Amino acid sequence: MxxxxxxxxxxxxxxxxxxxxxxxxxxxxxxxxxLLEGPAGVGKTEAAKTxxxxxxxxxxxxxxxxxxxxxxALYEWNYARQLLHLRAAEAGGRPVTDEDLYGPxxxxxxPLLEAIRQPTSPVLLIDExxxxxxxxxxxxxxxxxxxxxxxxELGTLRATARPHVLLTSNRSRELSDALRRRCLYQxxxxxxxxxxxxxxxxxxxxxxxxxxxxxxxxxxxxRALPLGKPPGVAETLDWAAxxxxxxxxxxxxxxxxxxxxxxxxxxxxxxLARPTLDRIAAHNAxx
Amino acid sequence: xxxxxxxxxxxxxxxxxxxxxxxxxxxxxxxxxRDALRAVQAVDVLQVAQVQDALRAVxxxxxxxxxxxxxxxxxxFRRPAELPPPPLPPAPGGQAAPGEPSPPEPTAxxxxxxxxxxxxxxxxxxxxxxxxxxxxxxxxxxxxxxxxDPDTPPQVLRARLSPHAGAGGRVQTEVxxxxxxxxAASALIRAVELGRARRLRPRPHGPKLDARRTLRAAAxxxxxxxxxxxxxxxxxxxxxxxxxxGSRSMGQSAALLxxxxxxxxxxxxxVEVYAFSTGLTRLTPHLRRAGPGQxxxxxxxxxxxxxxxxxxxxxxxxxxxxxxxxxxxxxxxxLSDGLDTGDPEVLIRALRDLRARAGLLVWLSPLAALPxxxxxxxxxxxxxxxxxxFLPAGSLGDLHALxxxxxx
Numbered sequence: 001m002x003x004x005x006x007x008x009x010x011x012x013x014x015x016x017x018x019x020x021x022x023x024x025x026x027x028x029x030x031x032x033x034x035l036l037e038g039p040a041g042v043g044k045t046e047a048a049k050t051x052x053x054x055x056x057x058x059x060x061x062x063x064x065x066x067x068x069x070x071x072x073a074l075y076e077w078n079y080a081r082q083l084l085h086l087r088a089a090e091a092g093g094r095p096v097t098d099e100d101l102y103g104p105x106x107x108x109x110x111p112l113l114e115a116i117r118q119p120t121s122p123v124l125l126i127d128e129x130x131x132x133x134x135x136x137x138x139x140x141x142x143x144x145x146x147x148x149x150x151x152x153e154l155g156t157l158r159a160t161a162r163p164h165v166l167l168t169s170n171r172s173r174e175l176s177d178a179l180r181r182r183c184l185y186q187x188x189x190x191x192x193x194x195x196x197x198x199x200x201x202x203x204x205x206x207x208x209x210x211x212x213x214x215x216x217x218x219x220x221x222x223r224a225l226p227l228g229k230p231p232g233v234a235e236t237l238d239w240a241a242x243x244x245x246x247x248x249x250x251x252x253x254x255x256x257x258x259x260x261x262x263x264x265x266x267x268x269x270x271x272l273a274r275p276t277l278d279r280i281a282a283h284n285a286x287x
Numbered sequence: 288x289x290x291x292x293x294x295x296x297x298x299x300x301x302x303x304x305x306x307x308x309x310x311x312x313x314x315x316x317x318x319x320x321r322d323a324l325r326a327v328q329a330v331d332v333l334q335v336a337q338v339q340d341a342l343r344a345v346x347x348x349x350x351x352x353x354x355x356x357x358x359x360x361x362x363x364f365r366r367p368a369e370l371p372p373p374p375l376p377p378a379p380g381g382q383a384a385p386g387e388p389s390p391p392e393p394t395a396x397x398x399x400x401x402x403x404x405x406x407x408x409x410x411x412x413x414x415x416x417x418x419x420x421x422x423x424x425x426x427x428x429x430x431x432x433x434x435x436d437p438d439t440p441p442q443v444l445r446a447r448l449s450p451h452a453g454a455g456g457r458v459q460t461e462v463x464x465x466x467x468x469x470x471a472a473s474a475l476i477r478a479v480e481l482g483r484a485r486r487l488r489p490r491p492h493g494p495k496l497d498a499r500r501t502l503r504a505a506a507x508x509x510x511x512x513x514x515x516x517x518x519x520x521x522x523x524x525x526x527x528x529x530x531x532x533g534s535r536s537m538g539q540s541a542a543l544l545x546x547x548x549x550x551x552x553x554x555x556x557x558v559e560v561y562a563f564s565t566g567l568t569r570l571t572p573h574l575r576r577a578g579p580g581q582x583x584x585x586x587x588x589x590x591x592x593x594x595x596x597x598x599x600x601x602x603x604x605x606x607x608x609x610x611x612x613x614x615x616x617x618x619x620x621x622l623s624d625g626l627d628t629g630d631p632e633v634l635i636r637a638l639r640d641l642r643a644r645a646g647l648l649v650w651l652s653p654l655a656a657l658p659x660x661x662x663x664x665x666x667x668x669x670x671x672x673x674x675x676x677f678l679p680a681g682s683l684g685d686l687h688a689l690x691x692x693x694x695x
Contacts, residue, residue, distance in 0.1 A: 019343070025330065030329065181318075
């Protein structure tokens, strides 16, 4: 692990807060999973990707969704292939044993099993764990505690190198206390204006300084409103990129109008933010 | 841990963890303390901010706990006094669980902490947190707040409409009618018709072949798949979001409906309960903490109980807070008499928001059970076009009939 994790992250275009950097350092030092919570679009998933880059290991991602079960997350036997194998053996008059039928060539590895069987510790990202149901959460608990998987036909597979695990949640459901206790916890907040300016500079190196300042100030003004879907950092970057693509270097009323859909994605929000947007446009026009 | 400096730090971390556990009910066991000690060694101990970040990551499990942690950490480590032994846990038989981890109930904590930890040099440390969460406002200040500003913390609105709102008082329920209520809750859950779940489960008959189990069964019949196994989708379990009007006008009905909420919580797995009066408080953690067979005891709910009613503001706030958790499986039950003092426009906006996301939006009113009732209350009139159902809930009988009436 690099000594200065924050600098290593920044090199790769991720401006991380001190608390997040410390938490990520502990993931590696303590070997415990880290649960990242926070509003949508603050860079939780991106943190895992960048950590994998910094550590120089693979990123294995499990996207959770409603109805996700162990077969989709862990492993599945390739039944069609097994049947073909049986038929071929029958036609050839060869006897078939259990070992033939449940060999590694018939095992389809899904992300969790794949993460366990890596020779070097990968970064395992379990994304939006709140979308999976409680049954899956309980299953996950067992895996995170023991780092072993029992496949009835093969026996117990133990992790050779423990993955660095990051879980993210958008709080669409309360996670169980048991899962929280297994994990380190970090709440990821929207960045401060100065940090967000840094992020813009790091991600869009060609951006005009004045425009970057205008965009960050506008996004911060919008976040202060009681919006249904407040803009995240992802929206800030999209917005700035949209302005760059349209060759706008000043956030005036027409530029705002043309690119509003990049930052406010609900009609009610656009209506609610109208007075604020007018004020921003007027302020920028006067500057 | 050989050098005396490290040994001292380790003792401090342990004392600090004990303080969080006893005073605020953090879930910290030996495992967490071990991790905390390892975490402290993994960071630069000379930088207080890094130590704080590291300990926060290990010892807290929610943003609410993180706020308490930061206040306590500031008080504990910025004043290197001699370390007192960890205070004893509160004597058994106390009203609530030791300490309230979430800040909405700081009054309860403030009232209790003077007991076992009195005279503790660091005990002044949590005052900043308490002031953030709630502070007795001068009435003049409260009146200045624009009523439609959804950002206004509800605590500020306390005493706006009711001189007794601040007195709140403890809310306690008896166990005697619990079996009845449980039956009513089961009937309601059965009556809520939702779609099918996404996840496939083994079923005797179903739309999808279970290849794995079929093949395993075929091993017994010499490779011939004689017995077919099936997968199907069971019915979805409904989630409930209950919004309980605790204002004075609700009187006994509020207590009954609270007991009903508790029964529902015992029967369905995902139940969120909020109480509101002039302010809004989440009751779910208290319901979860109540032991089986124990009477439900809630701490002082402050602005959420026994005051006037500001249903629109509170519903709007709830709709925003719970937005992510509302989906097509959610049944929203609003339990209120509709005697509201707020602006009906706000209420309409909130109900429209809720309706757009929830599967079912039902208003239960104790007044509607009275003979000859007409829905003339301003709030009810405004709400009616946005509701799936408006049903009476004045007595146990009404609650029993809920499921039947909903199905109609």
